[in-house]
Amino acid sequence: MIAYLKGTVTQIQKTPPNKITLTLETNQIGYEIQIPPRLAEQIRTKTEQIQIFTHQQIREDQHILYGFASAAERDLFRQLISVSGIGPQSALGLLDTLGLETLVQAIVTGNIKALTKAPGVGNKTAERLSLELKTKLGESRKGAGLSVPVVLENSLQEDLEMTLLALGYTNTEVLRVLEALNQEPDLKQAGIEEWIRRAIAWLSRP
Structure with missing residues (x-):
């Protein structure tokens, strides 16, 4: 299984109905990777060096690589x-x-x-x-084995933890942001959407 590829973009091609195929050259081999339009827009030039995280689908008649900006x-x-x-x-x-x-x-x-x-x-x-x-x-x-203080109603905290883990944040980062946000009194009565927004903003700080 190919986890990711690093290489140079040589071509981005759109084919009907709305498929976008990226050709990525790695070690003199060109890999065709289907990517979301959103990712194609993020690629600034067709000659830049990028890393694409991949999922390989194997069928009887073909192998398809799907590519993404993050794991x-x-x-x-x-x-x-x-x-x-x-x-x-x-x-x-x-x-x-x-x-x-x-x-x-x-x-x-x-x-x-x-x-x-x-x-x-x-x-x-x-x-x-x-x-x-x-x-x-x-x-x-x-399975992540989180051991964090309860700072929200249990169901809301579970939703927040699931969201952050699915976005790729680590157990340590989840623990730190929960402890930090627990010190913000204006969040006590806020809904889960605001907790998620504030948590991501906190974790995205430089």
Whole structure:
């Protein structure tokens, strides 16, 4: 399994219906990687050196590489395609339409309206997606062995921890941000969305 590739972008090509293929040259080998449109927009030039995190799908008739800007995006993509009714194109559409942060938050909080903004995702699919993935993210949270003080109502804190872990933050970072935000009295009555927004802002400080 190829975890990631580092190389030079030689071509970005759009093919119907809305697929974007990146050709990445690594050690004189050109890899074709399907990427979300959002990532294509982030690549400034076609000759820059970049790192792409990959998921390889092997079929009888072809091998396909899907590429992402971060390991967290790649890992969420894998979780998405594990849900019945969500194929690779739907998963890319969800990531591209909502972005990693908004998508994780929508899954954890059960925001069906946000999930259905992605092409091809109806209400039933969105409900199943939120239910199944929240369960899996909860299992990942337990497996992470977090030992943090309870600073929120239990269910809200679990949602916050699941969100941050799915975004790629470490146990140590989650512990630090919970302790820091617990000192902010204006958050005591805030909802989970504000806690998530404030936590990410705190963790993103230079």
